Amino acid sequence: MFLELLVAAGAFYFYKHKRKNAGAIEWPWSKSPITRADAVGAAGERQAQAKLRETLNWLCGNNYYLHEGPLIIEHAPGTDFPTAEVDHLAVTPFGIFVFETKNWSGHISPSSTPGMLTRTGRNGKAEDRRSPLEQNRTKVAFFRSRLPPMWPVAGAGLFPSTEANLAPDLHSDLVSLDDLPQWFRTRRDVFGAKPAVDIPRAVTAVRMYADSSTAAVAAHKQRVR
Numbered sequence: 001m002f003l004e005l006l007v008a009a010g011a012f013y014f015y016k017h018k019r020k021n022a023g024a025i026e027w028p029w030s031k032s033p034i035t036r037a038d039a040v041g042a043a044g045e046r047q048a049q050a051k052l053r054e055t056l057n058w059l060c061g062n063n064y065y066l067h068e069g070p071l072i073i074e075h076a077p078g079t080d081f082p083t084a085e086v087d088h089l090a091v092t093p094f095g096i097f098v099f100e101t102k103n104w105s106g107h108i109s110p111s112s113t114p115g116m117l118t119r120t121g122r123n124g125k126a127e128d129r130r131s132p133l134e135q136n137r138t139k140v141a142f143f144r145s146r147l148p149p150m151w152p153v154a155g156a157g158l159f160p161s162t163e164a165n166l167a168p169d170l171h172s173d174l175v176s177l178d179d180l181p182q183w184f185r186t187r188r189d190v191f192g193a194k195p196a197v198d199i200p201r202a203v204t205a206v207r208m209y210a211d212s213s214t215a216a217v218a219a220h221k222q223r224v225r
Contacts, residue, residue, distance in 0.1 A: 044103025045087055047160040051177040052088055052099070059184055065091040065203045071210040072220045075142040083220045084139055086210065088158075091202045092184075094191035095152040098139050100132035105163035110170060117170075132157025133173055146209050151197050156183065 049068070056064045071086040088099035107120040115134035120126040136155040143153045156173040158180070159166060166176055175183050 040103050041101070044160040045101050047103075048099065048101045048158045048177065049088060051160070051180055052090060055180045055184055056090060056092065058181065059188070060092055063093055063199065065199055067206075067212070069212055070217050071206075071212050072216040073139060073142050073210050075138050081223060083216075083223065084142075085217070085220055086139055089206065089210075091197065091199050091206065092188075093196035093199065094188045095154055095197065096143060096147065096202060096206070097187070098136055098143065098153065098155040099158050100136040100139075100155070101158045101160060102129075102132050103161050104129070104159060105161050107165045107167065108159065108170065108174075109167035117174075131174070133171060143206070143209070147202070147205055150195065151202055151205075152191065154187065 049066070053066055056066060067086075067089045071089055072083050073086060074082050075084050076082050086098055087101045090097045090099075104119055106122065109118050109120070111118045111128050111131075113128055115131055116128040117131045118126050119129050133155065136157065140153055140155040147153060154173075156175055159174070159176050164176065166174060173183075
């Protein structure tokens with residue numbers, strides 16, 4: 001009888017919170033609801049991380065570092081939003097790369113508004129959204145200002161969804177996952193015959209300026225909600 005009451009209470013709790021937070025899931029131990037947008041974004045980041053690892057294994061063998069999970073940097077101390085989240089960071093012999101993932105569907109094209117992209121859905125409705133390159137700009141600048149210039153830092157925007165159609169006139173640093181191998185090869189060729197990045201030293205340097213702790217990630221997400 002006690003077990004039946006417990007199950008019934010649990011079902012009632014879930015029903016109440018589902019009704020209260022339409023479009024979100026909130027568990028008793030969670031401080032913030034996980035929205036559908038959060039879930040879609042997290043799925044895209046997992047796809048992007050897997051493709052990054054596959055591509056770097058193919059291109060670099062074991063000679064690279066790919067950070068697992070988000071990294072938090074304090075790029076604007078003293079402001080209302082002092083921190084930023086890096087979705088993916090890779091250290092390779094030919095550079096350090098910062099990626100912003102957008103799991104968007106639809107047709108993605110340049111916008112007439114600087115720093116924005118236009119996303120057009122199946123229903124023909126168009127809306128402007130902030131470009132991942134614009135979102136990544138301060139993060140790339142943060143690492144460039146702190147790491148030695150002999151270690152080039154670059155960024156790109158990744159679109160993991162197979163339902164995203166990228167317009168040909170988009171910036172070449174806005175890429176689908178299928179574009180990644182060629183994008184990395186181009187970066188390697190641009191780097192040329194310069195001395196290779198010392199990966200262990202570069203990783204140590206990155207970790208000096210970035211925080212991957214659970215507390216840092218949670219504090220950042222709380223600020224930006």
